[in-house]
Amino acid sequence: MRKVKVCVIRTAGTNCDKETAFAFAKAGAESEFVHINDLIGEKKSLADYQILAFSGGFSYGDDIASGKVFANELKCKLGEELRQFVNEGKLIIGICNGFQILVKSGLLPGNANSEQDTSLIINDSGKFEDRWVYLKSSGKCIWTKNIPQIIYLPVAHGEGKFIVKDNSILNKLKKNSQIIFKYCDARGKPGSYPDNPNGSLEDIAGITDATGRILGLMPHPERHIEIHQHPRWFSLKNKKQGDGLGIFKNGVAYCRKHL
Amino acid sequence: MLYKIEVRERSGIFDAAVAGVKSDILDFGIKTVKEVRFIQVYTIEGELSVEEITKICAELLTDKVYQCYSVNPAAERNQKDKFIVEVAYNPGVMDPVEESTLKGVRDLGISGAESVKTAKKYIIQGKLSATQLKTICEKLLYNKLIQHIVKSGTVPSGDSPRLSSRYQFNLVNVDLLGASDERLLEISKRGQLFLNLSEMRSIKNYFKSLKRNPTDCELETIAQTWSEHCSHKTFRGKIKYTEKIKATKTKLIDGLLKATIMKVTQELNKPWCVSVFKDNAGIIRFDDLYNICFKVETHNHPSALEPFGGANTGIGGVIRDPLGTGLGAKPFLNTDIFCFGLPDYPFSKLPVGALHPKRVMKGVVSGVRDYGNKMGIPTVNGAILFHEKFTGNPLVYCGTAGIMPREKSFKKTNSGDLVVVVGGRTGRDGIHGATFSSGELTHESETISSGAVQIGNPIQEKKMLDTILQARDKNLYSAITDCGAGGLSSAVGEMAAELGARVELDKVPLKYDGLSYMEIWISESQERMVLSVPPEKIEDLLGVFTNENVEATVIGEFTATKKLELYYKDNLVCSLGMEFLHKGQPKIVKEAVYAPAKHREPKINPAKDLTPVLEKLLAHYDICSKESVIRRYDHEVQGGSVMKPLTGIDNDGPSDASIVRPVLSSSKAVIVSNGINFRYGFIDPYWMAASCIDEALRQIISCGGSLKEVAILDNFCWGNPDKPDRLGSLVRCAYGCYDAAVGFGAPFISGKDSLYNEYSEHGKSLAIPGTLLISAISVMEDASKAISMYAKDAGNLVYVVGQTYQELGGSHYYDLSGAIGNSVPKVKVKKAKALFDSLSRASSRRLIRSMHDCSEGGLAVALAEMAFSGGLGMDIFLSSVPYVGEKRNDFVLFSESNSRFIVEVEKKNQKAFEQSLKGKSFGLIGCVSKKKEFKVYGLDNKICVNAGIDKLKKVWKEPLKW
Structure with a gap:
């Protein structure tokens, strides 16, 4: 069987690349760390990969705004290659800073002109916060097929409040089942802070594009691959794997079947 | 435009x-x-x-x-x-x-x-x-x-290339040969060299033998190299130590560090210690493939003046220590310990020129958050303590541990290698940082030393880290060190100490024009490292850096001349013998006197209901929840966290230590903890040292670790060592370190001292409490045996393990009534070690459900924290606590005796657990209950604490909830 190949893209300030690659390895894929300069300089090509992963971090220091400088670079320098990658039916995941990059480059939620329709802005608390959250999954996305309805993952960000340009964008997201994760309480009910850790509109934590192949989310599935990463594993019985692993397995399984 | x-x-x-x-x-x-x-x-x-x-x-x-x-x-x-x-x-x-x-x-x-x-x-x-x-x-x-x-309507000025002036070369010589003693001291003071008279005289004699005056650059280089910050002259020099306890004893110590801290390591001679006291961080073995290294630094003075920038560059600096250790280690955890003034201190009482403690704290926390998070290194451990005496001079300790392949643990510079500077450019920032931190702070420091304050650029450092590790794995350089205090002067000087070096200062990439050759040489601009690169590898090396937009520049070469030779545009500006530079510093004898302090013994009438006292203790700034700070740090990046700093059913209980797996595919882990309690030092620094070591080690035990492979670091923050009483307590503390560390079998692998922590205002000098931080790091075979501190299940048994004594001196209970007292907690090291070993055997047999160490606030606080973190109640009986002393409920509950733990055990394991502690002090003191009530029955079996756990938790969480 051909190995599924993941391009874990790197630039100045990328920092969750190793654990993202580890998660993909656990899911059966092979990852390569690829610096953006090598793609722009054509030393490496996106054509060699089935999955493109934007991991967490602080690309270019999150200067100006989180993910902004990297998103700008992608649009200006790799726009065509990215469009082709998406058009070939391949997969993209953006986690935390990766989600911010996908949103700010217009890849999510996606429209004809790659215009930015949504944003992730400074948390209502005004602070960076690291805490675990419950997420309720919904919508149509290949990455979240058959995962449990409620999963538990950590967030660690200062700019994760999801907002939309106007209500028509929100309606479209709903109509197309593009809202994939919502923050909730332990029983899956909507909650206030800190259940919703950043003040996101309608508790939105992750969205997909119209095809369901590009997933962006603020929480970190790669930080909950094994049970010992759970903050209370000391009290858990009969848990075999972390809640985040299923997402990576889905991506890899999809590639095996379709690409 | x-x-x-x-x-x-x-x-x-x-x-x-x-x-x-x-x-x-x-x-x-x-x-x-x-x-x-x-x-x-x-x-x-x-x-x-x-x-x-x-x-x-x-x-x-x-x-x-x-x-x-x-x-x-x-x-x-x-x-x-x-x-x-x-x-x-x-x-x-x-x-x-x-x-x-x-x-x-x-x-x-x-x-x-x-x-x-x-x-x-x-x-x-x-x-x-x-x-x-x-x-x-x-x-x-x-x-x-x-x-x-910015004045309204104007444009902000900055260091735009257009605005800065060009530098005209002009070699400056300093007339030492003709200078009187008085003049020598003036030169030292004017130039902010912080060199004393005997040092100035040695320099004068050296140049007399060369028959010429030094250049300003030569004088600066010597000042940097000989500064307290770089050469640790107090710890390495001679001390005449007088101890006046009962009788008066005097002895001469030749090198305090050698006589105490380093002696521990030498005597214990552990095979898993790979490199100690040599490199930028101490190295120990992790497994067959990897070694780990650990270093803790301080950045107190800069943090006092500009808290964000000071802490920011503090963490940035200590990250470069593992990166500059051996051939470079990848940082995988950070730890941060702070001492601040009181957050509710009245503005009217602030010393002139001092920032308010709350602002200092907010700034420091933000600085650590910014740099640590952006570097992608989890900040997993820390402590924050408060005392009025830290108002003008906060303490900011930053530590980093790194991991490296075993074969990358040593470096060797060779003559003929090129000197390569990588990372950020050099600017005028941070000039005189090393010498600045070797003097006291004054209310004028902010004007005199503003050049010593900087802010960092973590992304620059992250890029540099990524590329250095690539170059390391391709074997492209032979040695590496960081540019810290003293800048290039220290980095190149150190690497070339046995060889010699020739550097062309005009080759160093600058942020802007206008820097003199000397400024280039001593600038402490952040995010720079120096590599020693064999000429045949230079092209490949430069390629690795340029490919990821990191500057790397050849600025000279290492030679065999035993000379440090610096040129600026072909002009020789410095030519110093390495021998004199590194060994010419005169050893001076410093006076040290230790006499124990006597404190008022408080008269506290024991209250029948101690619930309000427990609540006050839980709300004490030292004890209360630090959640609002911890959450601002990414403590989970890199995915290795096994024991997070916060735990419990609501993820808000205080873990005793942190456990991290640096290699995700391995079940081996690293435990990191810290011990710090300056209050005991008010009474006796010897017992403060023993207590700190006991605390750091017992936290490792309480997380399921063992003493088998624990290494420790010392960080002394003290007042002016030129004052005999300050130095006397420092010496006494160092002896405490020796005795306890040898007894526990825990070698020191690295350390750092920060002296001159005094704040003088109009001639009146306020010293900080002499504060020792002990940081411990331990390798854990199987991370799945980790034990957390929160109560797990109703019906489980609660034990106290270890003897409680009437030791309330320096306790937080006494502090509530503004007293210090005299009965400082001591450590019976031999007994403690045996106890620790038994407990770690019990935990590796999985006999323990939860465990929490007793420290600030004593049994009462430890028990309450376990209960409310687990969302469960407890019924506790003080009559079963092994206790020696005046029979008072408050003493038993709040004494801060060392070497004690609270342990939760399932009933089915009662026998096996008790068997494993045979011959040790322990007591079955109660059980975990389903009811959310925390109840303590006193020595007379009457209830003396009765509180809802939710209320206790609320009280504990409130004070620093910003």
């Missing part, structure tokens, strides 16, 4: 950052501010068309979803009840946003932009007096050391 661009949020959008500013203003007691608005300002200089500037604004600087912009808006002026405050960086201060913004502009295909400066503009609406506005500006919005308020 100069464009001023303002970006603001469209109306109707909630601005969280501004909400924080508003609440901070309320903290000053100013209630009249109705609204604050924030505007981000960019000033872009360059040949740019209107279309180009529009594109930059629309595509790059503005988020169209919620922001709008204006170009060159008309200057706004203060109006009635509306004040405009624009804060910009001072010239010479690095603006971290500039580089990425310029990159963004270039990516847009626009090449004409030359510089970008940012500023923050606040519009404050509300009735304010001039004094109130000044308070808001100076105490909240800016720090004059690095920033200034």
Whole structure:
């Protein structure tokens, strides 16, 4: 069987690349760390990969705004290659800073002109916060097929409040089942802070594009691959794997079947 | 052309950052501010068309979803009840946003932009007096050391290449040969060299033998190398130590470090210690493939003056220590310990020139958050303590552990290797940091030493880290060290100590023109490392760095001349013998006297109901929850966390230590903990040292670790060692370290001292309490055997393990009544070690359900924390606590005796557990209950504490919930 190949893209300030690659390895894929300069300089090509992963971090220091400088670079320098990658039916995941990059480059939620329709802005608390959250999954996305309805993952960000340009964008997201994760309480009910850790509109934590192949989310599935990463594993019985692993397995399984 | 661009949020959008500013203003007691608005300002200089500037604004600087912009808006002026405050960086201060913004502009295909400066503009609406506005500006919005308020309608100045002057070479010689003693001291003082008379005389004699005067650069190089900060002359020099306890004893110590700290390691001679006291960090074995290294540093003086920048560059600096150890280690955890003044300290009592402790704390925490998070290194462990005596001089300890392949643990510079500087450019920042930290702080420090304050650029360091590790794995260099205090002068000087080096200072890449050769040499600009590179590998090496936009520049070569030779544009500006530079410092004999302090013994009438006392202790700043700080740090990045700093059913209980797996595919882990308690030092620094070591080690035990492979680090923060009483207590403390560490079998592998922590105001000197931090690191075979501190299940048994004594001296219980007392907690090291070993055997047999160490606040606080973190109640009987002393409930509950644990055991394991502790002091003192009530029955079996766990938790969480 051909190995599924993941391009874990790197630039100045990328920092969750190793654990993202580890998660993909656990899911059966092979990852390569690829610096953006090598793609722009054509030393490496996106054509060699089935999955493109934007991991967490602080690309270019999150200067100006989180993910902004990297998103700008992608649009200006790799726009065509990215469009082709998406058009070939391949997969993209953006986690935390990766989600911010996908949103700010217009890849999510996606429209004809790659215009930015949504944003992730400074948390209502005004602070960076690291805490675990419950997420309720919904919508149509290949990455979240058959995962449990409620999963538990950590967030660690200062700019994760999801907002939309106007209500028509929100309606479209709903109509197309593009809202994939919502923050909730332990029983899956909507909650206030800190259940919703950043003040996101309608508790939105992750969205997909119209095809369901590009997933962006603020929480970190790669930080909950094994049970010992759970903050209370000391009290858990009969848990075999972390809640985040299923997402990576889905991506890899999809590639095996379709690409 | 100069464009001023303002970006603001469209109306109707909630601005969280501004909400924080508003609440901070309320903290000053100013209630009249109705609204604050924030505007981000960019000033872009360059040949740019209107279309180009529009594109930059629309595509790059503005988020169209919620922001709008204006170009060159008309200057706004203060109006009635509306004040405009624009804060910009001072010239010479690095603006971290500039580089990425310029990159963004270039990516847009626009090449004409030359510089970008940012500023923050606040519009404050509300009735304010001039004094109130000044308070808001100076105490909240800016720090004059690095920033200034832009006058309305003007353009912020900065270190734009156009504004700085060119440097005209002019070799400066200093007349030492003809100088009298008085003059020598004046030269030292004027030049901020902090060299004493005997050192100045040695230098004079050295140059006499050369028959010439030194250049300014030579004198500076010697001052940097001989500074307390770099050479640790107190710890390595001679001390005449007099101890006046019962009888008076005097002895001469030749090298305190060798006689105490290093002696421990030498005597224990552990095979798993790989490299100790040699490199930038101590190295121990991790497994067959990897070694780990650990270093803790302090950054106290810079943090006192500019808390964000000080802590920011503190953490940035210590990260470069593992990176500069061996051939480079990858950092995988950070630890941060702080001592601050009291957060509710009245402004009116603040010493002149000192920042308020709350501001210091907020700034320091932000600085650590910014740098640690952006580096992608989890901040997993720490402590925060408070005392009035830290008001003018906070303590900021930053530590980093790294991991490296075993074969990358040693370095060797060879003659003929090239000297390569990588990372950030060199600017005028941080000049005199090393010597500045070797003197006391004064209320004038902020004006004299403002050059010593900097802010960091973590992304520069992250890029450098990524590329260095690639170059390491390709074997492209033979040695590496970091540019820390003393800059290139220390880094090159150290690497070339056995060889010699020739450096061309004009080759060093600069941030801007105008630096003299000497400034280049001693600048402490951040984010730089020096590599020693064999000439045949230079091309490959430079390729690795340029490919990821990191500058790497050859500036000279290592030689075999035993000389340090520096050139500026072919002019020789320094030629010093390595022998003199590194071994010529005169050993002076310092006087040290230790006499124990006598404190008032408080008379406290024991209350029948001790519930209110427990609540007060839980709300004590030292003891209360630090959750609001911990959550601001990413403590899970890299994915290795096994024991997080917060745990329990609501993820908010206080873990005793942190456990991290640095290799995700392995079940081996690293436990990291710390012991610090300056209060015991008020009574006896010897027992403070023993207590700190006991605390750091028992935290490792209580997380399921063992003493088998534990290494420790020492960090002494002390007052002026030239004053015999300060040095006397330091010596006594070092002996405490020796005795306890040898007894526990825990070798020191590295350490650091920060002396001269005094704040003098108009001639009156206020010393900090001599404070020792012990950091411990331990390798854990199987992470799945980790034990957390929160109560697990109702019905389980609760034990206290270890003997309680009537040791309330320096306790937090006494502190509640403003007393210190005299009965300091001691450590019976042999007994303690045997106890620790038994407990770790019990935990590796999985007999323990939860375990918590008893420290600040004693049994009562430890038990309460376990109960409320687990969401369960407890019934506890003091009559079963093994206790020696006056029979009082308060003493048993609040004594801070060392070497004690609370252990939760399932009933089915009772026998096996008790068997495993045979012959040790322990007592079955109660059980976990389903009812959410925390009940303690006193020595007379009558209830003495009775509280709901939710209430206790609330009290504990409230004080620092900012």
